[in-house]
Amino acid sequence: MSAKRVVVLDYGSGNLRSAVRAVERAGAEVTLTSDFDAALEAAGLLVPGVGAYAACMAGLREVKGDRLIGRRLAGGRPVLGICVGMQILFARGVEHGVETEGCDEWPGVVERLQAPVVPHMGWNTVDVPAGTNLFAGIEHERFYFVHSYGVRDWTLVTNDRTKAPLVTWAQHGDDRFVAAVENGPLTATQFHPEKSGDAGAALLRNWVRSL
Template sequence: MTRPNVVVLDYGSGNLRSAVRAVERAGAEVTLTSDRALAQDADGLVVPGVGAFAACMEGLRAIRGHEVIGRRLAGGRPVLGICVGMQILFERGVEHGVETEGCDEWPGVVERLQAPVVPHMGWNTVDVAAGSTLFRGIEQERFYFVHSYGVRDWTLQTNDRTRAPLVHWTTHGGDRFVAAVENGPLSATQFHPEKSGDAGAALLRNWVESL
């Protein structure tokens, strides 16, 4: 059985080495690159991300990574966003009063969490929607989060024309926000599967096996 080939997109953001190692352990051949052709043609593309939304978008646009993501999705080719790599898939981010356009694959705004203690840092459970591929067998597990911003309102309406995305939620300090999304070829997690021990390893394995 051949291992699927996965590109971890190098656009200057994210804990890239740990993402590469984790996806390799999940059963994929992994290349870390900013090369658009390789990213376009891989069986799977992982978009990591840490830090500020605006800085991530700037790095992504510099290598035209937003175009790669859009083209892959138009062709039904899998993409997995992690942490800020999930946030930039939304329409826009607001940080310190500054609005930045995202990739606009999903409507919605990334905004500061309304919790007494921010950042949200540490282990948390996820309210997993029924029928999940990503969370198969790990629905009750805890995952590692570290972020101050999130998507607190899911606004995409499909009106039954297409299969509705699976949206998974979590709460921190009484504030509810999106923890993960599965939407056809596009999947994303607000938490870091590569830092989430056995549960994160199982989630990445589920994703790699789906390729």
């Protein structure tokens, strides 16, 4: 059986080469590109992201990535967002008092963490929901985070993907935030699976197998 084709979206943000290598090791045939049609047709689309929310959204819009994500999801085609690539899937982000519109695939606000030490950097356990496919076999593992912002207060019962999403949470200090979401074809992680050793590799294999 031939390997599934995955596009890592090149829009000027993210640890692109390490993401490509990690998804290749997970068993996919990977292309790094900003080409709209190639990304639309691939079995899976990975949206990376590091840095400021506003800068990521500007870069994403420049390559029509927001429209690409919407088109893929409308057709039930899988998308995986990582770090700020997860954050931009929410309705908006607020950094330094500046509010930026996101892709609005999920309602919710990305805001600065309120823990005593920010950024949140290093390995952390996560609270995985029942029924997860993404974390199958790695429910009790630790994952690598590096971020100062997150979705801290989020309740989503349902949306146009018909079923309530499976939400994985993590704790930093007294602050609880969304660590991952599984919602039909749309999946996202706040942590970096490509930096999370064996657990991250297993998570990416789970995602590639689902394509």
